[in-house]
Amino acid sequence: MKTSIKRVDKTLASPAEKDSILYLTSRRDVIINPKERRLVPLNVVVEPPKGYVFVVTPADILETKGLSVSSKIVNSTDEQGEELKISVYNLNSERAIVLRGDIVARGFLIKTEKVGLPR
Numbered sequence: 001m002k003t004s005i006k007r008v009d010k011t012l013a014s015p016a017e018k019d020s021i022l023y024l025t026s027r028r029d030v031i032i033n034p035k036e037r038r039l040v041p042l043n044v045v046v047e048p049p050k051g052y053v054f055v056v057t058p059a060d061i062l063e064t065k066g067l068s069v070s071s072k073i074v075n076s077t078d079e080q081g082e083e084l085k086i087s088v089y090n091l092n093s094e095r096a097i098v099l100r101g102d103i104v105a106r107g108f109l110i111k112t113e114k115v116g117l118p119r
Contacts, residue, residue: 003054003109004047008083012043012101024056024084024105030098032067032090039085040098042105046084056086056107066092069105 007014008027015022027043048054058069067088086105090096098104 003049003052004045006045008041008043008045015044015107016103020108022107023059023103024107026098026100026102026104027083028100030088032088032096032098034090034093034095037087037089040088040104042084042086042107044084044107045081046107047081048109052109052111054107055110056084056105058086059103059105061102062088062098062104065096065098066090067096067098 005015005022012025012027015024017023022044024042024044027041030038030040032038042056046054058067062069068091069086069088084107088096088098
């Protein structure tokens with residue numbers, strides 16, 4: 001099984017991998033004002049193989065900065081050729097900053113099965 005993973009900015013290191021989990025970094029500095037939602041670019045384009053989804057979950061650093069994040073699932077037909085981004089919301093009364101190169105998310109593959117709903 002081969003997953004296509006391409007870096008957007010090759011001056012940043014490739015995502016670290018440990019135990020089948022990729023550690024994804026922010027491609028640029030992102031300032032999030034209080035009660036504001038912003039997209040953080042993850043510097044990768046991922047195309048999972050057919051029958052798999054790529055799941056992106058937030059890294060602990062975002063919680064320590066007071067940021068709320070939704071998980072993201074990418075299947076083989078979603079976002080073809082587009083850089084992955086996560087949406088963060090600042091719960092604080094002060095601005096939060098995600099720095100270029102911060103590990104902000106984890107990504108991993110999950111095999112999918114056909115649901116087979118009754119008709």
